[in-house]
Amino acid sequence: MAKLYSEKKVNKMSPKKETINFLLNYSRALRIRTYKNIQFENILN
Amino acid sequence: MEKTEANDAFLVKSYIEGNEQSLSILINRHQHRIYSFIFSKVFDKDVAEDIFQDTFIKVIRTLKRGKYNEEGKFLPWVMRIAHNLVIDHFRKNKRMPKFENSGDFNIFSVLCDSGLNAEKQIIKDQIEADVKELIKELPEDQLEVLVMRIYKDMSFKEISERTGVSINTALGRMRYALINLRKVIEKHNLVLTN
Numbered sequence: 001m002a003k004l005y006s007e008k009k010v011n012k013m014s015p016k017k018e019t020i021n022f023l024l025n026y027s028r029a030l031r032i033r034t035y036k037n038i039q040f041e042n043i044l045n
Numbered sequence: 046m047e048k049t050e051a052n053d054a055f056l057v058k059s060y061i062e063g064n065e066q067s068l069s070i071l072i073n074r075h076q077h078r079i080y081s082f083i084f085s086k087v088f089d090k091d092v093a094e095d096i097f098q099d100t101f102i103k104v105i106r107t108l109k110r111g112k113y114n115e116e117g118k119f120l121p122w123v124m125r126i127a128h129n130l131v132i133d134h135f136r137k138n139k140r141m142p143k144f145e146n147s148g149d150f151n152i153f154s155v156l157c158d159s160g161l162n163a164e165k166q167i168i169k170d171q172i173e174a175d176v177k178e179l180i181k182e183l184p185e186d187q188l189e190v191l192v193m194r195i196y197k198d199m200s201f202k203e204i205s206e207r208t209g210v211s212i213n214t215a216l217g218r219m220r221y222a223l224i225n226l227r228k229v230i231e232k233h234n235l236v237l238t239n
């Protein structure tokens with residue numbers, strides 16, 4: 001019985017590593033520039 | 046619990062100040078909850094992946110633009126963005142529904158290509174070639190009427206005018222042509238079906 005209840009695996013759902021890496025790279029590449037109260041987005045590769 | 050909230054707020058502040066590592070920690074910390082939440086609504090891994098990505102793109106842009114204020118908590122705010130994107134996803138699908146081939150019902154059981162496949166087309170061509178050879182065994186007058194009727198798609202009136210016989214004679218020749226053709230087929234024991 002102890003085995004039955006203690007060895008229960010909980011499958012945590014998570015996104016792919018590629019998605020996380022993409023987001024981190026996107027964040028690093030994104031620059032916001034403000035010119036006369038207007039914000040411009042730049043993606044630096 | 047409060048410690049985590051404080052940590053989130055600290056990490057957000059640190060990220061806004063330019064520390065990219067803070068975002069990595071935030072994503073790693075909350076990815077399971079956010080992804081599970083999205084998946085529980087859409088039940089599709091690929092769609093959940095897309096919505097998860099769009100959610101964090103929005104988070105990153107808002108934080109970098111300095112438009113986030115730490116009034117509420119970070120996680121509920123991200124969850125709200127994810128929730129709104131899930132709603133957008135369903136709205137978009139409602140406007141442009143797509144059929145997914147899953148479960149017991151197969152769309153190809155009601156949709157089919159009415160054209161012949163390559164094998165059946167070859168058989169059909171073969172049968173037509175055989176018939177063309179067989180009709181050569183018919184008497185000349187019957188052959189003439191059959192060719193005009195079947196291959197040239199002429200009416201019996203046109204056939205009678207062309208051949209100079211009455212319509213009844215043309216009809217009779219056609220009838221005998223078919224009877225004789227059947228006899229030839231039976232004699233040679235041929236099977237002409239597709």
